[in-house]
């Protein structure tokens with residue numbers, strides 16, 4: 523029997539709201555309009571992969587230019603082009619002398635999901651994913667996870683420590699101790715000045731890039747946090763994942779995927795399925811605002827994650 527793929531994203535979605543997991547992984551529906559923050563983050567991931575692959579800043583900048591060809595007439599594309607360009611230039615400048623020994627880039631893994639009581643693999647699920655970067659630093663193995671965020675505050679950093687993602691990614695190292703490094707890139711919050719009553723000319727691209735570069739030279743624009751994992755952490759993770767597989771099977775059997783109404787505005791914005799849930803699952807809303815996209819498309823070529831809009 524073919525075992526189903528499960529990923530960190532799937533389990534995290536399920537933990538946050540069963541109903542959200544149902545829409546994404548059972549019905550395989552996504553909003554027609556992609557979230558700008560997600561698409562921007564995906565582009566930055568691709569830029570970082572390119573940078574760690576060949577160390578060419580020209581390739582990185584060309585990638586950004588190619589992704590935002592409409593920047594000459596589209597204000598949203600221009601804004602994101604500015605941010606991506608300034609962020610990557612500042613990042614490459616700050617970390618040009620990184621002591622990371624790159625082992626693998628965008629490494630995909632596919633592992634059995636084991637019952638902690640028996641050691642046997644699940645008949646239903648396997649555990650898959652893609653690691654942004656694997657590096658060696660001072661003879662210790664690390665998994666690096668890139669994150670782009672508008673705000674990096676104490677709560678955000680505390681949250682990383684308890685992240686299921688880091689737990690799962692640390693698991694790929696087998697029995698060896700491993701560290702997980704969160705490589706955080708803060709998206710600048712400044713805007714390009716437009717012409718108005720007090721300002722005759724709009725700010726030029728060069729002037730805005732210079733202002734962004736100054737902002738991104740601040741220490742907190744890029745931060746790295748490291749967490750270490752050992753066998754105790756792995757055993758705890760196995761038990762947690764096993765319990766999640768049991769809950770998932772219960773939902774599948776009963777067809778009941780409960781709505782967690784506390785999660786609808788979790789990131790200070792509506793969940794991407796809010797339109798659907800608040801319409802009581804209207805077929806009209808489903809057909810108009812959502813489209814089919816295979817589950818786990820981030821692991822396949824099907825994903826086209828960084829469209830501009």
Ligand code: SF4
Pocket residue numbers: 539540541542781782783785786787793794795796797799800
């Ligand atoms: S809108 Fe709320 S209830 Fe519906 S899927 Fe999203 S988080 Fe769950």
